[in-house]
Amino acid sequence: MSLPDNRKRARSDDEKEARRRAILAATRAMVATQGLDAVTMNAIAKEAGVSKGTLYLYARTKEELLLALFVDAMEEVVSRIEATATPKTLADVLVNAPADVPLFLPLLARLFTVIEGNVAEEPLFAEKRRMRDMGLRVAQVISEQTGAPLDRTREASMVLMLSMQGAAQFDIAAGREPDEVPDDLAHMFAKEHFRTSYGMAVRLVLNGLK
């Protein structure tokens, strides 16, 4: 994952890529343990075993690291959907994959408002293309498993992304867990909000394809 012990600097492209991966791995670990909002560049640098300045050789902003992390997580989500979907399990797979891949939901929830707003155009556009392509792959899976034509499942895939965004937001609220939620508000902070609400959207959309 990181550089060989006898080397302190990444000179070749391979070594640079290795260092980049090490930095992303450190970021991922920090986000997983501390939560997205608590992660600082100083902490990431320490965890990755490099100086803060080095981080900025591999990413222009903190959010560029988070965006890379999100795209990786989304890749994992889409791969799982492709690998496990069958006509019978499609709905479940569409709900479970995003809910189960670590960090996917919290990163998705902050994608537009926090992350993308602080990423330079060049990496932003590159990652947006990857996202668009992954959306298409999901449309492809839905088409294959339901028999619906691709132009209709592309629309379905878009609506699903919309609902997923909303459901990810509600999931954040659920994760807050304030010390003393009044009974009459308990349902607004309930756990598993994502599966419940996104599950409704998935069934609605898949039904519409019939």
Add this chain to the structure above:
Amino acid sequence: MSLPDNRKRARSDDEKEARRRAILAATRAMVATQGLDAVTMNAIAKEAGVSKGTLYLYARTKEELLLALFVDAMEEVVSRIEATATPKTLADVLVNAPADVPLFLPLLARLFTVIEGNVAEEPLFAEKRRMRDMGLRVAQVISEQTGAPLDRTREASMVLMLSMQGAAQFDIAAGREPDEVPDDLAHMFAKEHFRTSYGMAVRLVLNGLK
């Protein structure tokens, strides 16, 4: 809106409420002109004609001000829906009200990830109750205009809130307007994203009530 000229301090409850409203008005003006992310407490204090310390006598955090602003905007959205919905216009009204009320969408997009995370429990719970009640009022309107029973329109209202959240996120991306969006990505940064995508959700949900 603010205190009488011959008074420099708010002592009575009425005067305190007037000062609070003045601070909120200043905040609203700053957000409207500069955008949510550019607004600072120093700037709000200057605009409101008070010192920064005074802001913290009326709100515990910056986000508490933003939350109050959001609830006000939501109140305006719901009032418009109640005032103008008819069986024929219901779908349009549901889409236009949130799109037309200033600041509603950008505040909604940041509600869970940015705003609520930095608001003390006491004001958070109070505002959550107001939100819940407004959701019920929307369910009531939908029930009256479609004839569907209230328990079904309550569910519909929840799904709509979910989609609205997602659509508000996409609208943020649309507002970015980077200097040079490549042609193949133009649709991901297109304007009016909210009306388009949320409109689809509204029609889907209202159809499901028939």
Add this chain to the structure above:
DNA sequence: TTTTATAACTGACTTATGGTCATATAAATA
């Protein structure tokens, strides 16, 4: 092998901003 050139790396520093608190004072009350 030694010298030179290159660019990866460092971390103290700068800047920006949310939030605090000792002090001053407006205004109600005695």
Add this chain to the structure above:
DNA sequence: TATTTATATGACCATAAGTCAGTTATAAAA
């Protein structure tokens, strides 16, 4: 008018993102 109270102030603090002049590992040249 004198006293009390609590509103208002703004210099100050803490934190964290991002910068850059200087250092040095490593490759290439001599």
